[in-house]
């Protein structure tokens with residue numbers, strides 16, 4: 115009889131190779147490594163930015179120089195040498211008038227390999243995509259359909275030129291330049307990202323989607339996303355990411371700002387599978403991301419994330435519930451395997467009256483990984499009748515991994531109702547045998563159990579994304595059974 | 597169908613089965629009875645291929661093939677089904693999704709494509725009806741918060757869906773009230789044919805009134821110490837196991 119023990123399972127998980135580990139040769143133009151005022155100016159110049167934007171970046175750079183990297187997160191890694199990173203890398207010869215058909219066939223082949231051919235996405239999924247490869251937006255689709263509704267969806271560099279009044283008004287209002295070390299760095303050197311504006315009362319008729327990918331060796335990716343939902347509008351936004359496998363660590367420090375004005379709603383979904391490093395813990399992406407949304411009166415922001423990648427993740431999509439009756443939601447699945455470390459969670463800042471927040475966090479740890487949930491629920495003194503419900507569930511595979519929960523609650527108003535639930539479970543041999551007995555092999559059994567565990571969050575994702583996310587969960591947790 | 601020869605098995609170094617011999621032919625129903633702790637569930641698990649049980653000696657042949665080297669799922673693909681005494685919970689996985697996965701994985705092992713959704717739905721409807729299972733039940737998480745009776749009925753529902761060659765029912769009657777017992781037994785009888793076989797593990801005569809065995813075996817201390825026909829079950833019901841223990845001891 116073939117024995118399949120927990121040790122085998124662990125062994126197998128370790129040997130799982132990164133599925134998207136390939137590298138496409140696209141000619142890239144990369145700036146010299148290192149960071150100083152000249153580089154910041156050069157980035158701004160390269161992008162033909164107006165003076166105010168250059169100044170804004172320089173201001174951020176000035177604060178950043180004085181800041182130190184945060185150390186409070188439950189992650190341990192060798193700090194990146196910020197002077198050995200190239201801060202700009204663009205596929206050469208970008209023509210703004212280019213359509214999808216003109217896109218580098220190598221690039222398109224790369225997407226195909228990822229199973230996300232842009233063409234297919236375009237045709238089948240009713241998704242408008244803005245693709246950021248190594249920091250520059252290559253193609254934006256569906257622009258016309260969107261334009262008819264007055265929706266602006268373009269790269270942030272274009273927006274800086276075409277809609278400076280909007281960018282100027284909102285950029286840095288939710289995540290200020292000096293917010294934290296990585297946000298300051300991003301503000302100084304961000305290369306590209308997406309910009310989206312939904313006019314008053316408009317329901318965006320399709321999911322908007324951005325695909326991020328780190329392609330060039332030795333570069334950092336610093337994208338900047340700004341989504342503004344004007345009064346009474348609605349938008350669902352998807353963000354996906356992958357990075358080819360590389361032995362050196364790659365830095366990713368993005369900033370996402372969401373602004374939901376009165377009665378508006380923003381759904382922001384992320385599926386992240388940056389390269390997690392090898393089974394021995396070599397290489398992988400450092401993912402230090404600042405994501406925050408601001409809700410005005412009656413507004414709602416939902417963050418949904420499926421995090422399977424990166425060697426080190428540091429990420430807390432948050433909601434500032436400024437307006438009365440506003441709602442913040444955070445649904446998260448974080449998977450760690452091998453030597454991955456994730457410290458992720460959310461902050462719900464209740465400022466307005468009758469504000470409500472929900473947090474559902476599902477952490478899955480395997481291998482020698484460490485998975486931490488860190489959440490802050492803050493109720494200000496004037497937030498009458500604020501309510502929060504938090505649920506943090508951890509699923510462990512094997513005995514060498516760790517799951518940690520750090521819930522912080524600061525309530526300054528007595529009327530607040532705060533509930534917190536937490537569970538930790540292990541995939542049991544009995545569960546696996548039960549599945550095996552019904553003809554389901556161990557690999558599939560784990561996928562089934564993990565999907566069941568994550569269901570409440572998977573259900574929050576748009577259909578097309580949910581399927582991809584399920585596949586990702588399987589990929590990141592399974593190897594091929596002997 | 598199934599031939600067990602001088603089977604010895606242990607768990608964590610502790611010998612539990614100490615020389616089991618059993619032959620089950622297609623079309624037959626065998627009952628295995630015996631006091632608690634005598635090794636009935638262990639025998640079922642060893643046949644199904646649970647890894648923590650070590651086979652130390654002997655053979656298990658399924659249709660003349662030694663299945664010792666086969667993993668549990670491979671045995672399942674060959675038509676072995678075990679209705680568990682204690683079915684486990686799998687939170688977030690619906691009964692429907694689970695059975696769909698089980699069927700399609702079994703088909704895949706035979707080189708077949710997934711069962712078309714339409715056929716699957718039809719089959720689910722039929723079998724649910726046979727076992728008087730409510731449609732709502734099928735969307736609940738597998739065994740999570742199920743009553744004892746619901747768990748057992750769900751096991752037999754899965755058996756009906758998977759149409760096994762050899763079904764082992766481990767104390768399927770415990771936790772069932774009289775009506776449920778009748779429904780479940782009725783379901784099992786409908787699925788019985790001359791091409792498959794059933795092993796019923798039970799303490800009580802009452803299930804055997806509905807699923808009538810061709811042979812009854814008494815398992816005690818890891819051995820089959822007595823075999824007979826259905827009359828043996830009646831005798832056990834009346835007299836308990838003490839006389840058997842005495843006989844064996846003598």
Ligand SMILES: Nc1ncnc2c1ncn2[C@@H]1O[C@H](COP(=O)(O)OP(=O)(O)O)[C@@H](O)[C@H]1O
Pocket residue numbers: 607608610612630631632633634635636637638639648
């Ligand atoms: N996984 C196990 N670990 C240790 N002992 C076990 C295990 N499974 C069964 N046993 C022991 O084996 C013996 C037989 O158990 P079991 O097969 O469940 O009996 P039955 O089903 O006849 O009541 C009991 O003494 C029981 O404690």
Ligand SMILES: [Mg+2]
Pocket residue numbers: 636637638681766767
């Ligand atoms: Mg038993």
